[in-house]
Amino acid sequence: MKSDLDALMLAHDVDVLLVNGPAYSNPAMMYLTGGGHITHAELIKKRGEQPVLFCGPMEREEAARTGLPIRLYSEYPIADRMKAANGNAALADALRLKQQLIDVGVTRGRVAIYGVVEAGPLFANLTQVAKMLPELEFTGFVYDPIFDGAMMTKEPAEIERIRQVGKITTEVVGRVADYLTGQRVKDEVLVKPDGQPVTVSDVKSHIDLWLAELGAANPEATIFAIGRDAGVPHSAGTPTDVMRLGQSIVFDIFPCEAGGGYFYDFTRTWSLGYATDEVLSLYEQVHTVYKDLAAGLKPGQPFIEVQRRTNDLFEAMGHNTLRKQSDATEGYIHSVGHGVGLKIHEMPFSGLASGPEDKLVPGSVFTLEPGLYYPSRNMGVRIEDTYATRADGSFEVLVEYPYDLVLPVKK
């Protein structure tokens, strides 16, 4: 929770958080500001103090809505800085950051860098300011323990926002199912009223439209992958692919609140009209593993234990795994889940990035998504729901949705 930030800063020897970039599509900035249309800002938070938000005067009204103390860029006149920098515009830019730090009393200590930004300008500014304020040490975390650590335990209001996105997500998935089952079949392929085949592109257009209509955004696109593409976990699908009966379709959809905000993550695997024995068998194995994992979740459990269990189960079924072969491209070849919040992938992690803090503690929101992939046999299967850990240690799927593999089609 947000109130954990100071303790996490202390535990990781960080005196100051420097968060850069816009207040949208930028998790750390959104977490502290609550979002809003602020296109360019810095936020400086000293340990034990409230963050100070710096932004342009044109965005002062949006900034005021954050409730944070605000300082405007106009307090740092460009003319003065250009003069001090002998006309070097890049140096003048760094001089503003230097003065911002000084103005909030940051001239020494360890400053951790955050924010989704164009890396070049920030790198240039930090390099300059590090020379000007040599008692400051800028640092970054590859695996961030501070924001990610705080964000890992959600407050009830955050979980409800995630559930609302989940309701939109499953409503859209239901509409896609209705759309597909409502089409005619010609030569084993779905066709639209005009006789043209339904394509992946058609399906995705509807998804984007329905998400927008229901108040969600789709910044990371959607996976709608059929046949061989379904066997490649992150293939988004080929836009021109047609909806052929009896092929596995991996439909992985992960929208967020409109304007950038909390995400939801959800996958179903479908086969139109009928399923081949091969696809059905693969599906049943994944579904069996999914149910085993869901039933076996333990409060406070390290997420990596669920990953181990998944590897054990799939290997016992005779599948290859990344644990057995790190460059495997067939079998079970990704991690079993990840946290979901302002980032689509966040703590707790279950795979290679999983550390001792990655546990299924109360307030954690995470996916469970076992899958099996055989591109050489033109098929793949994944089942995914998003779970929350309740305060009492029990688990809940945030939004229920049926697990049918076969979507019936018109005769």
Add this chain to the structure above:
Amino acid sequence: MKSDLDALMLAHDVDVLLVNGPAYSNPAMMYLTGGGHITHAELIKKRGEQPVLFCGPMEREEAARTGLPIRLYSEYPIADRMKAANGNAALADALRLKQQLIDVGVTRGRVAIYGVVEAGPLFANLTQVAKMLPELEFTGFVYDPIFDGAMMTKEPAEIERIRQVGKITTEVVGRVADYLTGQRVKDEVLVKPDGQPVTVSDVKSHIDLWLAELGAANPEATIFAIGRDAGVPHSAGTPTDVMRLGQSIVFDIFPCEAGGGYFYDFTRTWSLGYATDEVLSLYEQVHTVYKDLAAGLKPGQPFIEVQRRTNDLFEAMGHNTLRKQSDATEGYIHSVGHGVGLKIHEMPFSGLASGPEDKLVPGSVFTLEPGLYYPSRNMGVRIEDTYATRADGSFEVLVEYPYDLVLPVKK
């Protein structure tokens, strides 16, 4: 143009471009890959050579569509790197970047950093790799002359993509006008069929829906600001504000291709039912300046000259400007235009960021957007179109749209 990159690298003493992050919503990566659903990648381009794209094996199919040479992360097994890093996961991460650079023959020289990414992990990795490969110098540009310089001159196919987004944009603007003029008026406020007032939030919901329907995305949100908000250039508008007659509305819409891509930028100012004398006078002044600027554009002209002309004209009309007072919040308080492409703001710049290269050369696509702002008098006006400079040096508005201030309403 892309073919300018090598010459620009040489001119700015850069040996290598290191581009980080996803292939969407990330201009430099999109420019070189053409986009696609690649969530995590690095691209290393040595001067005079083709870029090499590094990504995860799960995204190899999407990566293959870029046509670039590809290397997979699975060539850098985590187990080996963790061993070499004595179990330090952050160091193991840096070891991959180090090896990627070595594998494409980059062990010395000046490496410029690009990419919209979470800054902390990249900063951490670069700090580590700089220690491991001391003959490398990492650098960043506050005002990038390389990608921005290349992107500033668009090829005809790029301009056509921008025009297509412009057609969608103005189609949506027309639909918003139809939606507003189709409502009933009650007590000087637009009301929906259910008797509830039309709000900014209602209007924005329709905008997002129509953009999605027409194949565009809205990553940077939309400004729909009425009354006092219209007087604050970057106020996005207050969601609960109602549509009161006779108030200026600044409607600034800047969508991009669905999935992240080329942008368009467009603003009209409206007043519902009628305009007050004060708003009408302000509008006529802005429109006069707009027409003067548009008629006076010269091929090859430094964009900052257009900015000077705008300041001259508005000051002659008696308005304050940022040129006269750098912290002014009333009058003409922003720059007159900016380039538009894979970024919503790019070269050529007309304001503080404008340098000697920021010229209206053939292939440049830019906005012209004079405005006047008086929040203390509850009004603001901006008019904006996106222009392209043709090969013959003439200019064109990419998409035409009427300049009416007053939108009639039902009696």
